[in-house]
Amino acid sequence: MPTPTDTAAAPIIEFRDVEKRFGDNVVLKDLDFHVNRGERVTLIGPSGSGKTTILRLVMTLEEATDGLILIDGDPLTHRIVDGKRVRLSNREIKRTRTRIGMVFQQFNLFPNMTVIQNITESPIHVLGQSKAEATRRAKDLLHQVGLDDKADAHPSSLSGGQQQRVAIARALAMDPEILLLDEVTSALDPEIVGEVLGILRRIAETTDITMLIVTHEMQFARDVSDRVLMFDGGSIVEDADPDTMFTAPSHERTRKFLKAVLGEGQIGTR
Amino acid sequence: MQEQTEIWDWEMFFRALPPVLEGFLTVTLLVTVLGTVIAAALGLVWAMLIRLAPQPVSGIVKWFVAFIRMTPIVVQLLFAYYAFLMFDAMTIGIVVFGIHYSTYMSEVYRAGIDAVPKGQWEATTALSMSTRRTWAAVVIPQALRATVPALGNYAISMFKDTPFLLVIGVVEMVNAAQIFGGNNFRYVEAITLAGIIFLLASYPTSVLIRRMEKRLAYAN
Ligand SMILES: Nc1ncnc2c1ncn2[C@@H]1O[C@H](COP(=O)(O)OP(=O)(O)OP(=O)(O)O)[C@@H](O)[C@H]1O
Numbered sequence A: 001m002p003t004p005t006d007t008a009a010a011p012i013i014e015f016r017d018v019e020k021r022f023g024d025n026v027v028l029k030d031l032d033f034h035v036n037r038g039e040r041v042t043l044i045g046p047s048g049s050g051k052t053t054i055l056r057l058v059m060t061l062e063e064a065t066d067g068l069i070l071i072d073g074d075p076l077t078h079r080i081v082d083g084k085r086v087r088l089s090n091r092e093i094k095r096t097r098t099r100i101g102m103v104f105q106q107f108n109l110f111p112n113m114t115v116i117q118n119i120t121e122s123p124i125h126v127l128g129q130s131k132a133e134a135t136r137r138a139k140d141l142l143h144q145v146g147l148d149d150k151a152d153a154h155p156s157s158l159s160g161g162q163q164q165r166v167a168i169a170r171a172l173a174m175d176p177e178i179l180l181l182d183e184v185t186s187a188l189d190p191e192i193v194g195e196v197l198g199i200l201r202r203i204a205e206t207t208d209i210t211m212l213i214v215t216h217e218m219q220f221a222r223d224v225s226d227r228v229l230m231f232d233g234g235s236i237v238e239d240a241d242p243d244t245m246f247t248a249p250s251h252e253r254t255r256k257f258l259k260a261v262l263g264e265g266q267i268g269t270r
Numbered sequence B: 001m002q003e004q005t006e007i008w009d010w011e012m013f014f015r016a017l018p019p020v021l022e023g024f025l026t027v028t029l030l031v032t033v034l035g036t037v038i039a040a041a042l043g044l045v046w047a048m049l050i051r052l053a054p055q056p057v058s059g060i061v062k063w064f065v066a067f068i069r070m071t072p073i074v075v076q077l078l079f080a081y082y083a084f085l086m087f088d089a090m091t092i093g094i095v096v097f098g099i100h101y102s103t104y105m106s107e108v109y110r111a112g113i114d115a116v117p118k119g120q121w122e123a124t125t126a127l128s129m130s131t132r133r134t135w136a137a138v139v140i141p142q143a144l145r146a147t148v149p150a151l152g153n154y155a156i157s158m159f160k161d162t163p164f165l166l167v168i169g170v171v172e173m174v175n176a177a178q179i180f181g182g183n184n185f186r187y188v189e190a191i192t193l194a195g196i197i198f199l200l201a202s203y204p205t206s207v208l209i210r211r212m213e214k215r216l217a218y219a220n
């Protein structure tokens, strides 16, 4: 499935010299990378290397302290005007934001709403869909994630795996061009990780949504990714297709990391 | 050991019932219910202004809330009574009780809003929700759950503070009992009756609050 990076297509996500610091802690420095439309890119790397921060920057939950992030060529939070870096208006930021969706490690469903209300809230109030239209689509998505009978349930009555499937349906209901997945199975019991990954594989196969994924599930990363980026200390150590990354990484740092997460002899097995 | 020397006189007790009950229904209960409604609504307004309004406004509201909370309700009743002569004492009483307790409620709402997990706010951003929908559909409903028990407890406090209405000449239940006592030279029965009514009204309310608290708790 890996496809060569198509340089003719405009990148849907582009980081240009992005710096992100929290106080004195420089988490990302001079970060340059891009993701093409429809591409599935997985970020791997040790804890604290800045993977979550990258997704949060794209979702506008954080703002870069320097550099530019472009979505489909348009600035996300800042642009350069007369050589100066200026913040966009909130309204401009919101407009781009609707093209991006995110699924969180902790699901973050709204506990005061039913499943169907969680899914239809933004299609109705942000996209302006009618209630009937949004409900029809929500039911369809619930069917896709195998939760037809849970439309009127409250999140607290669902298992972690079911909650995460609702969260995936909720993100998809906004028809995002970019879907951000941050360790979406890390909070789940091992025996239900598979059901959530199965749904994500199906989404990867049946849609052309651009995906930026952070995961410790290396087999999943290998199966769905077009490209894998290895991070360490806020910069990219290696950028390769998954087969190369997992079977013949060219950097010692990557080899060490993969050995640590996969264990001896695991690299390259399917 | 007849008549006046008796410690308890049932006849007096039953004769005191109508005026004391009238004080309860027409003043005590009315002030408590309307005062609670005002306190609950204004408290949310204060909490949101402090959190969302731009600087001069939020600072002024914060100061006002702290000021009201730190002065006795008796002083506030007297001040409002003499400052706003165009309103009758009953209206003054309801509004002052409402405003006084709204300052406590605003603190409860603030705590409730702060208790909404960061992940909930982040989900509203990820779903591009407007500020209005974020507050109306997510933050306030979740903050309110934490608020209901405290609101109930403040309603009970307000209920017990209603005798202060005496300072502006409003005859609520305890004042009615005292007047009855003065007219009949017997205080014990009427005052006891007022105490019993307080207890009868407060106890079920507190049980109700505890029940609501349990029902509102998420099953997480
Ligand atoms: N809100 C914040 N305030 C201060 N520092 C932060 C904040 N968010 C992240 N950091 C710091 O940024 C660095 C990168 O964090 P990030 O969460 O992006 O790492 P990660 O690669 O996702 O790690 P993990 O694999 O553990 O999830 C860490 O040193 C972290 O302490």
Ligand SMILES: [Mg+2]
Binding pocket: A051, A052, A053, A183, A214
């Ligand atoms: Mg992370």
